[in-house]
Amino acid sequence: MRIALLTEGGYPYARGEGGAWCDRLVRGLPGHEFEVYALSRSERTEAGGRVELPSQVRRVRSERLWGAPPEDDGSRGRAARRARRHRFLHHYRELVAALAGGDEGSAAGRTDDVIGVSGAGADGYGGARADRFASGLYGLAELAHEDGGLPGLLRSEQALRALEDACRAPGVRPLLATVGVADLLTAAELLERALRPLSAPWYEPDELGAADLCHAVSGGPATLPGLLAKRFFGTPLLVTEYGVRLREALLAHRASGLSAEVRALLTAFHRLLAGESYREAALITPGSTHARRWQERCGADRSRLRTVYPGMEAARFARAGEAAEAAGADAQGGHTDPTLTWVGRPDPAKDLIALLHAFDAIRTAEPGARLRILHVRGGVDSYLAGCRTLAAQLFPDEAQDAVTVGESPVTFEEIGSPGAPQLADAYASGDVVVLSSIVEGFPLSLVEAMFCGRATVSTDVGAVREVIGGTGLVVPPRNPKALADACLALLREPDRAARLGAAARERALELFTVERCVGAFREIYLELVAHCPVRREPLLDTDGVPRPFSEPAEAHVPGRLTPVLPAPTWARRPQPAGFPFPGGDLA
Incomplete structure (x- = not known):
């Protein structure tokens, strides 16, 4: 079938996790044809060029949301x-x-x-x-x-x-x-x-009108082409949100320095657009219960919500995970000192300040403990510099004797350096992985740590509790004492940390793999096209004869394509008129 993939500030330009997720989805569905309709947020979005596209991506159309507007003729x-x-x-x-x-x-x-x-x-x-x-x-x-x-x-x-x-x-x-x-x-x-996006030249029969399904991989302006395709051509719209676009807009407006009046108008626009896209979407796939709650609050019908966790590549963490499993109860895995690890992009939302103060308390109880802060490029440099200064004040270089060179128990290293050449090496370098954020959507770094079989201590923000599911310790945010106590509990009980790490790896392999995510969307695509087919004039060849397979076969197959477990009538949810999808999760 023909899928119109609607993106904003991501695929096929971005090389971050959002773009990588789209790439994994497209490559995992070689039986479909994709056309990408990309909205560019800034000049920087396009500066890096496009990622290498697979053969099933037949065309890429782009429109800028920045710079001077096009001139009227x-x-x-x-x-x-x-x-x-x-x-x-x-x-x-x-x-x-x-x-x-x-x-x-x-x-x-x-x-x-x-x-x-x-x-x-x-x-x-x-x-x-x-x-x-x-x-x-x-x-x-x-x-x-x-x-x-x-x-x-x-x-x-x-x-x-x-x-x-x-x-x-x-x-x-x-x-x-x-x-x-x-x-x-x-x-x-x-x-x-x-x-x-309203003025984009995409709303013609040979553009979005030729798609069997529009899949907006985020909310906000990316849904506008899908809303118009549904209005002009009857094309069903699927909306996927792993980070709630309305929430991102609220945070961005607050950080941008705009006046309260401008923020109020822009927030109302994003709020009303979210409500309209949720009402018109044939199906909405949040990436977590955290995102689902936001969508329900903005007017999404529960019967049209189906949770699909983002899929991640488990293979690149397999060696670290297998090594942790083989180590078993030897939770320190060869480390001479108990080590905490933080991995991510440094910015104020990650609250490394609280982590450093928590580690100060940990060092008082466990003088041999160490903290490795392994960061990726693209963070807030001024914030990282402030964290380095605080670490130097709290933990001056220490030496064992008068002739030994002193060193700090806290190290700041960039992933790709000799100490952590790969992301998996960063997680494997510690005994316990810590997430100290005060704001978080879907915690991808936590899933990566779980793939590596590491025990985790996390703050209770975003979808953290849903992801962990009892395989790690969760503490309140902005509470260095609680964070320190939880870290000490795992550092002092390596057997417990090993058991939690093994359980975390099993949970991640069961719920958060690429294969599970792609399989979920394969089923959703088939269901949507079967239940909401686009009725259009048949495509004709040069002799005026309808071309074979101009419509997907699924459009002629009534009913659900996958078996549904029987349930008593009293347990079935009432469905809205004209929409046969049952509620529930694909997770």
């Missing part, structure tokens, strides 16, 4: 331009009125909190506000599809005035009533960039 007459501007303003006013929260005196527009649900139940931002947002969004999309792009209109003085009127309308949040011109200009520019 200006070929229309005055009357046509006036009519187009009038139509644009009608739809744009609907959109920005929904963002500002005004609803012509409706209470729904005055009570919702920008981030929370505020008693709205599972529908979140549903009702009149969501309808108004959808009306404006699809109206702008239809205008762009019929009569060219929108960037010039979105940055026009009339659009700015419409945004100002929406912010000063009755019923809006008090925060927006005093918004200044500079903030309006900033918000209008950022909204124009977020709406650029």
Whole structure:
């Protein structure tokens, strides 16, 4: 079948975990044809070039969400331009009125909190506000599809005035009533960039119209092409979120230095877009219960949620995992000193400061303990430098005697250095792996440590507890004493640490492998195409005869393709009309 893979800031450009996950998915499904529709977030996204693509990727189309907008051709007459501007303003006013929260005196527009649900139940931002947002969004999309792009209109003085009127309308949040011109200009520019997918030349029968399924591998703007493909061609939409895009947007807005007024408008846009994409998606696949809770809070129907854990390559950690298993109760595995290991990209969310203070307490109880901080490139250099300074203050170089060169019990090393040439070597270098984060989505580094058979001590954030599942110790975040006590417990009980490490490896091999993830999406693709086939005119050859296999065979097969365990009628969940998917997890 033909799959349109919708990405934002990732595949086929990014070489991080998000891009690697897409690459593993595509390579694991050689029987399908993929077309990648990529949204580029910044110039840096494209600077590194594309990754090597497998043969099943037939085409890559890209659109920039940064830089100057494309120029309008200006070929229309005055009357046509006036009519187009009038139509644009009608739809744009609907959109920005929904963002500002005004609803012509409706209470729904005055009570919702920008981030929370505020008693709205599972529908979140549903009702009149969501309808108004959808009306404006699809109206702008239809205008762009019929009569060219929108960037010039979105940055026009009339659009700015419409945004100002929406912010000063009755019923809006008090925060927006005093918004200044500079903030309006900033918000209008950022909204124009977020709406650029509406103007992409992708909504034609030989583009997204030829796909059997649109798979958005993140939320946010990446879902816009899928929403329009469903509206224009009836193409089913699958939304996968391993990191909740709305949550990422909230954190990014807070860190960007934008004013509170601009943040409120942008957050409302991402919040309403998330709700619309969840309502229109045929199926939503969160990567954890943590992500699932966010989606339910934003209006996702539980019957359309199916958890699929991200698959990771276990083979590159096999040697370390087998060595840990062979060591058995010898948890120190040849280390002369009990060693804690932290592996990751240093930034404030990882809270290495708390880890260093916890290690100070550990050294008091276990003077021979050591801490290795093994980091990858791309972290916040200033934060890493601050951690080095703190470590030097807490742990000055120590020497055994007057002639021995002193060294610190805390070392900072980059992965790829002689001490840790490979990622698996980094995890294998310690007895216990520590995760000290205060913010975390799906903890990939924790899964890697589990593949290596290492016992772990982690803070209770994000999906940590779900991933660990009883095979490691979990402590509250921002609590150095609890972190130190848990680490000491495992360092002093190597037998227990070995048992936990072995159990963690078994759990990771059962739940978090590439094969399990790819198999889950293989089944989901078949189900979606079988239950939600795209009805289109048959493709004809040069003689006017319909081409064979122009539609996937699954579109003609009713029912679920995989067996379902029988259940009594009282235990079955009621399904919404027109949607036959049962709820449940693929994990």
